[in-house]
Amino acid sequence: MVDGWTPILTTLKEYLAKKYKGKVVPTHSYKEKWGELVIDFRSGFDGEDMAVADFCEELSTKVCDTCGRPGEPRDLPWIRTLCDECLENHKKGNK
Numbered sequence: 001m002v003d004g005w006t007p008i009l010t011t012l013k014e015y016l017a018k019k020y021k022g023k024v025v026p027t028h029s030y031k032e033k034w035g036e037l038v039i040d041f042r043s044g045f046d047g048e049d050m051a052v053a054d055f056c057e058e059l060s061t062k063v064c065d066t067c068g069r070p071g072e073p074r075d076l077p078w079i080r081t082l083c084d085e086c087l088e089n090h091k092k093g094n095k
């Protein structure tokens, strides 16, 4: 990961920046787990932010983590969300 998911993370950042303009923006971290983007808020967030983060996580299971094209979770030795082309590249031994 996570070049393909950068637009999702950017959208989340923009949403927070707009909503909390002039206030403290909730800090968050993210990681990849089982082919899905996982977003953790630390403090200062509300239910709406959680819902937006959930949506981003759900979206990540439909977007290739490498190139950002439509993809789906693939059962490799570990699960990754990839498009057909990146799956082929992965099988050939590239990233």
Ligand SMILES: [Zn+2]
Pocket (backbone or CB within 6 Å): 064, 065, 066, 067, 068, 069, 071, 082, 083, 084, 085, 086, 087
């Ligand atoms: Zn791809």
